[in-house]
Amino acid sequence: MSGIGYDTNILQCTGDNSAIIVLPPCMNYTVNASPEIAANSRVAIIGAGITGLSTAYYLQKSRPDLQLSVLEAGTQAGGILQTVHRNGFLVELGPDMFITREPEALELCEELGFADQLIPTNSENRGAFLVHRGKLQKMPEGWTMMTPTSLWSTITTPLLSLRGKLRVLGEYFIPRRKESSDESLASFTRRRLGREAFDNIIQPLIGGIYTADPEKLSMNATLKAFVDMEREDGGLIRGGLKQLRNRQSDTTSTGARYGMFVAPRDGMQTLADAIVNVLPARTMEYGVQVTGVQATETGMAVTVENDSTKREYDKVIVTTSSQITAELLRENFPQLSETIDDIPLSGANVLCMAYARKDIDHPLDAFGIVCPIKENRPVIAISISSQKFAGRAPDDHVLFRVFVGGALQPNLLDLTDEQLIQSSREQLKELLGVRGEPLFTEIVRWHKKMPQYHVGHVELVDSIEAQVAKIPNLELAGNAYRGVGIPFCIRSAKNAVQRLLGNADA
Numbered sequence: 425m426s427g428i429g430y431d432t433n434i435l436q437c438t439g440d441n442s443a444i445i446v447l448p449p450c451m452n453y454t455v456n457a458s459p460e461i462a463a464n465s466r467v468a469i470i471g472a473g474i475t476g477l478s479t480a481y482y483l484q485k486s487r488p489d490l491q492l493s494v495l496e497a498g499t500q501a502g503g504i505l506q507t508v509h510r511n512g513f514l515v516e517l518g519p520d521m522f523i524t525r526e527p528e529a530l531e532l533c534e535e536l537g538f539a540d541q542l543i544p545t546n547s548e549n550r551g552a553f554l555v556h557r558g559k560l561q562k563m564p565e566g567w568t569m570m571t572p573t574s575l576w577s578t579i580t581t582p583l584l585s586l587r588g589k590l591r592v593l594g595e596y597f598i599p600r601r602k603e604s605s606d607e608s609l610a611s612f613t614r615r616r617l618g619r620e621a622f623d624n625i626i627q628p629l630i631g632g633i634y635t636a637d638p639e640k641l642s643m644n645a646t647l648k649a650f651v652d653m654e655r656e657d658g659g660l661i662r663g664g665l666k667q668l669r670n671r672q673s674d675t676t677s678t679g680a681r682y683g684m685f686v687a688p689r690d691g692m693q694t695l696a697d698a699i700v701n702v703l704p705a706r707t708m709e710y711g712v713q714v715t716g717v718q719a720t721e722t723g724m725a726v727t728v729e730n731d732s733t734k735r736e737y738d739k740v741i742v743t744t745s746s747q748i749t750a751e752l753l754r755e756n757f758p759q760l761s762e763t764i765d766d767i768p769l770s771g772a773n774v775l776c777m778a779y780a781r782k783d784i785d786h787p788l789d790a791f792g793i794v795c796p797i798k799e800n801r802p803v804i805a806i807s808i809s810s811q812k813f814a815g816r817a818p819d820d821h822v823l824f825r826v827f828v829g830g831a832l833q834p835n836l837l838d839l840t841d842e843q844l845i846q847s848s849r850e851q852l853k854e855l856l857g858v859r860g861e862p863l864f865t866e867i868v869r870w871h872k873k874m875p876q877y878h879v880g881h882v883e884l885v886d887s888i889e890a891q892v893a894k895i896p897n898l899e900l901a902g903n904a905y906r907g908v909g910i911p912f913c914i915r916s917a918k919n920a921v922q923r924l925l926g927n928a929d930a
């Protein structure tokens with residue numbers, strides 16, 4: 425996931441792949457040992473985003489005898505993975521890359537024979553700018569997410585006052601927190617690194633990743649590695665230095681082999697297509713808007729818009745967003761539906777704007793910009809797509825993606841297209857000296873598409889999983905539960921398949 429919505433690669437603030445910290449979500453749930461699934465059983469997978477598609481892939485891989493139906497409301501596979509080709513630009517409307525250190529996405533690509541399609545981020549101009557007092561400042565070298573591991577860059581960064589710098593360096597001496605309860609990102613960061621580091625660096629960097637309110641964002645659900653670092657190593661500086669030492673000797677991990685972030689050369693949607701291509705014919709059913717799920721004597725039935733006949737299956741896996749999943753379960757599983765509805769959702773508008781290079785004054789020597797909320801600008805982040813990956817814009821052209829809205833500026837979600845274009849152009853002009861008209865602008869509104877992992881999220885998901893475990897023939901998977909990034913969605917799919925098959929073969 426990432427800075428700029430989930431554009432994780434903007435977080436390559438060190439300019440050094442090896443120094444980025446992985447954010448494993450909690451994976452502490454138990455596998456529901458359901459009985460062995462009968463031969464030739466009919467299984468419906470609702471939703472053909474990356475979660476639904478990988479669910480279908482792993483199911484058919486483990487049990488080719490099963491009759492799978494992927495029921496998708498839209499006309500194409502991929503869900504949020506959407507790539508548009510326009511005037512020689514390759515425009516990602518949703519995610520534009522995935523992390524390799526969490527292995528599931530890379531493993532899937534390798535199994536599909538798709539790994540040779542993956543390209544790394546460009547080796548030049550890595551890093552991100554932060555907006556500070558209206559000006560762009562580079563993220564200090566050696567800061568990896570929340571861990572300041574370079575004394576020099578912490579002392580010299582213009583992002584912090586002398587007092588703020590001393591407070592950050594004093595983190596080394598701050599004792600561990602005694603309580604083990606969940607904590608918000610804001611509380612954790614202010615406690616360990618101080619208010620200034622939170623306001624000027626951590627809020628825009630990490631709040632931006634999740635388009636979240638950091639006063640509510642759960643450390644346990646999103647940044648558990650840092651909680652563990654405090655508990656096990658005594659603090660972020662101590663833990664960061666230890667990780668740095670360990671990583672320098674690690675040249676064998678997938679991240680080391682491929683680079684920390686990769687993207688399909690021809691766009692994220694080609695990954696979805698690659699999965700569809702290996703599924704048995706007639707698995708995919710497009711234009712099927714499921715309206716409800718209910719238990720039957722022998723399995724499950726789903727109702728579909730404009731179709732009075734119930735479709736009967738032996739098993740159903742729902743992979744839609746939490747809001748839609750709650751709707752589909754509302755009538756027949758009201759308590760479960762209500763619990764799922766407790767997962768808040770935020771959204772963002774993404775403006776993909778194409779320009780001629782000659783119309784931009786700035787050297788564009790970074791992958792993008794993140795903007796602290798205290799700067800009071802109508803933008804969460806600006807990703808410079810054509811700096812991150814090859815082939816995103818023709819020569820002498822630049823492709824920006826401007827992220828607007830999020831949990832902290834929900835009032836901007838409903839701006840008209842004209843208002844969004846005007847305010848984004850103003851931001852591009854002020855921050856990067858972008859002049860003139862964009863060659864084109866693609867606007868996509870991802871409203872209620874970004875699940876918010878608030879304090880207590882892990883317990884909420886434990887409760888959802890405990891309720892699902894009591895309902896025979898039903899499984900849930902998706903980005904609402906234990907990780908929003910693509911590898912986590914695939915992991916969620918694999919776990920659902922494993923639970924459904926009642927074994928560890930998946």
Ligand SMILES: Cc1cc2nc3c(=O)[nH]c(=O)nc-3n(C[C@H](O)[C@H](O)[C@H](O)COP(=O)(O)OP(=O)(O)OC[C@H]3O[C@@H](n4cnc5c(N)ncnc54)[C@H](O)[C@@H]3O)c2cc1C
Pocket residue numbers: 425426429430431432470471472473474475476495496497498501502503504505517518519520521522523712713714715743744745748772774870873874901902903908909910911913
């Ligand atoms: C703007 C943005 C940028 C992101 N960037 C990154 C990134 O760079 N890297 C990263 O790893 N992650 C990123 N993410 C997160 C990641 O893209 C998502 O978490 C992931 O794609 C979700 O996939 P999914 O299959 O769970 O859900 P979805 O993609 O939402 O798929 C659900 C599918 O269900 C279908 N559906 C909905 N209702 C029904 C119904 N009633 N009946 C049948 N079908 C239905 C939908 O049409 C859709 O196809 C980003 C997310 C956003 C919004």
